[in-house]
Amino acid sequence: MKVIEHYNKATEPLISFEIIPPKRGGSVQSVFDSLDKVVETVKPPFIDVTYHTAEAHIEELPDGTLRRVVRRKRPGTIGLCAAIKHRYDIDPVPHLICEGFSKEESEDALIELNYLGIHNVLAIRGDNTGSQISLNLNGTENKYAVDLVKQIQNMNQGIYLEDIINAEPTDFCVGVAGYPEKHFEAPNLDWDIKNLKRKVDAGADYIVTQMFYDNKAYFNFVERCKNHGIDVPIVPGLKILTTSRHLKTLPKFFHLNIPDEFTAAVDSDPDNARNIGIEWARQQSLELMESGVPGIHYYIMGDPQPALDVITFLQKK
Ligand code: FAD
Numbered sequence: 001m002k003v004i005e006h007y008n009k010a011t012e013p014l015i016s017f018e019i020i021p022p023k024r025g026g027s028v029q030s031v032f033d034s035l036d037k038v039v040e041t042v043k044p045p046f047i048d049v050t051y052h053t054a055e056a057h058i059e060e061l062p063d064g065t066l067r068r069v070v071r072r073k074r075p076g077t078i079g080l081c082a083a084i085k086h087r088y089d090i091d092p093v094p095h096l097i098c099e100g101f102s103k104e105e106s107e108d109a110l111i112e113l114n115y116l117g118i119h120n121v122l123a124i125r126g127d128n129t130g131s132q133i134s135l136n137l138n139g140t141e142n143k144y145a146v147d148l149v150k151q152i153q154n155m156n157q158g159i160y161l162e163d164i165i166n167a168e169p170t171d172f173c174v175g176v177a178g179y180p181e182k183h184f185e186a187p188n189l190d191w192d193i194k195n196l197k198r199k200v201d202a203g204a205d206y207i208v209t210q211m212f213y214d215n216k217a218y219f220n221f222v223e224r225c226k227n228h229g230i231d232v233p234i235v236p237g238l239k240i241l242t243t244s245r246h247l248k249t250l251p252k253f254f255h256l257n258i259p260d261e262f263t264a265a266v267d268s269d270p271d272n273a274r275n276i277g278i279e280w281a282r283q284q285s286l287e288l289m290e291s292g293v294p295g296i297h298y299y300i301m302g303d304p305q306p307a308l309d310v311i312t313f314l315q316k317k
Helices: 003-009 028-041 077-088 103-115 145-156 189-201 215-227 246-254 260-268 270-290 305-316
Strands: 014-019 046-049 054-060 066-072 091-097 120-124 173-178 206-211 234-238 295-299
Touching (some): 003 173, 003 206, 014 028, 028 077, 028 305, 046 077, 103 145, 145 173, 145 189, 173 189, 189 215, 206 215, 206 295, 215 234, 234 270
Parallel strands (some): 014 046, 046 091, 091 120, 173 206, 206 234
Antiparallel strands (some): 054 066
């Protein structure tokens, strides 16, 4: 089923999860071990799997010659999605990124997904970390997520990159990212929301937000999106803080604020950060649920237990 159909049919907020593929050479069993636990506690309607950009660098061989090496640290998103569908009968949502992909490669990935019967995609720009500059795409890539959304919607109408007579239309449901505290490159929230509206106008069916720790940021964002005419579901994304190091790393990598009260609690008892983080997420989740959100999307990466502790608490309420 498509993600948007899950939301449209739901009678209560949906719980979904996001995982990352293992590092190259890692074991798929580690993913199954963590998802087995998730499915035992709550059978989610869908599970997202992130995509990771390839990085290019120059390597010197022992004889002094140089060679260009392109390597993806976490490959396997599409394969992992097929494995999730097969093992759990749950709809997988692969993320597709613009960064490091030519439009032809994006089209090929979408054809692959279509053949696998995977009809959900989260269309994301990705970030240029600097090392992708030498991937030699020469402008053949989608620049922004909106361009990828347009490409997918074209394929949904049977329009491929080259003219193909009687091309089979695909049937993808498309999600996109939104930022309650604005995207870090945007000069202000309204400017960012205007670009979000472009993604919705191009055919995005729903929005998943970046993680946040203050529900006021989410409520304000939803309100302002509505004022801009955005009427698709806006699903809050939550990541549970589990170590005092997160006080620095989360703002650094995800450009978000952590409220004073929460920071002070973790600072005063750093060894207990995991429990404090779980309790904060319980209260955040409860308030979001009571406000009538379409669902909550938990970023669990490799460790589902903190999110499961939150969900068990919600189930008792
Ligand atoms: P865009 O929507 O393209 O926006 C990027 C910036 O450009 C924004 O500031 C926006 O306002 C601006 N902008 C957009 N359109 C235009 C335009 N036409 N003209 C001028 N400016 C414009 N990263 C990964 O590498 N892999 C993942 O799997 C992944 N999954 C994610 C899932 C979620 C739910 C979220 C919130 C983020 C995810 N990311 C992932 C991170 C993401 O790649 C970064 O946040 C990235 O910097 C922006 O991606 P985007 O799709 O929001 O970009």
